[in-house]
Amino acid sequence: MSWVAAFSPDISLAVYAMLAACIQPLLWALLAKVAGGFRWQDNENPREFLAKTNGMAARLNAAQANTFEGLPIFLAAVMVAMYCFVPQNVVNAFAWLYVLLRTAYAACYALNFATLRSVVWLLGMMICVALFVFAAMLV
Template identity: 35%
Template sequence: MTTELTVLALAGLLQACQFALFAIRANLELGPAVTMGPRDKPVQLSKMTGRLQRAMANHFEGLALFTIAVVVVTLADESSWLTASCAWIYLIARVLYVPAYAFGWTPWRSVIWVVGFAATMLMILAALF
């Protein structure tokens, strides 16, 4: 398995951890009657739980682009030290993004996001050129 695919698998596990972290907090905060219900009305989350939910949603978006980058690199057989390094940078940025978002690290949350996004785009560009 290439480094890029390994990092993609780890990013999937990170996404599962983010989901669990958010879900546990939401269940403790709101109770199972709300979280297992239809939630026809918007629920009010605490600041921290809301941030964890938004960080999780943001990673779903970033993970889609990162998956594209890994698929392009892998299928084009363009794996290199650059694409492997970018993959690790993406994962490290995404790990750091969780506490950055949860604790409101301004402007570092945005800086960390840009680093992960840039690493993803550089992977795609490396495969194309």
Template identity: 35%
Template sequence: MQMILAYWCVLIAAFMPVGFVAYAKFFCGKKMDLESNRYPRRWLEETDGEQKRAYWAQLNAFEAFPPFAAGVIIAVISGGSITAINLLAVLFILLRLAYGWCYISDKASARSLVWFAATACTVLLFIVAAIG
């Protein structure tokens, strides 16, 4: 049986938002302290620049996760090509990391292109499922 690398990609995608928000809280701008952690969402809303964009990248990563995870699971269950599923899942992860970098770096046009490509990977997972 061929290893389903795509399942590991689902795990990575599930925790990707944590990486973006950790960057926002601890690695750029004003660092979050113990008092700020009492109200982390309010604190993040009051940030700006790179820090705010890292927070927004986190929110977008949460939005992208459910259809991607569903696409992987449905494609595997329907008997889709494991090679195609693995390829699309790895490509999705790489594109979503690039998306986060574009978002944080304020590269809006590139961000939109990368978002479209990552979304296409999710759609293609459902197509792989349909042709099983």
């Protein structure tokens, strides 16, 4: 894991990765609305608008929902890893890798690359599992 050694042990990197992960579903929702032709009138019931979309807009909305669903697992994994003193450069590297994988996941969803999307999703979840395992090894 020599690429991990390249990461700084600065804790703010993990915090910024968590912030980026929190912003992602909002970005995917915005892109879903743009792709679906969202208008100001649609803001009266935006969930109904998004539920009626199809194609890329519907897939971006699904990416948004899935990103929200995975967010608590990621945030918990990062915080538990830091609490258990997993080396901070490892936490930082894995946290940013997760953010990159979730970005790739949303792109795969938007472009309808279903199999690749599933592989990328699995890799993202494995990042969370790895952080929990690293933490457990230090307890």
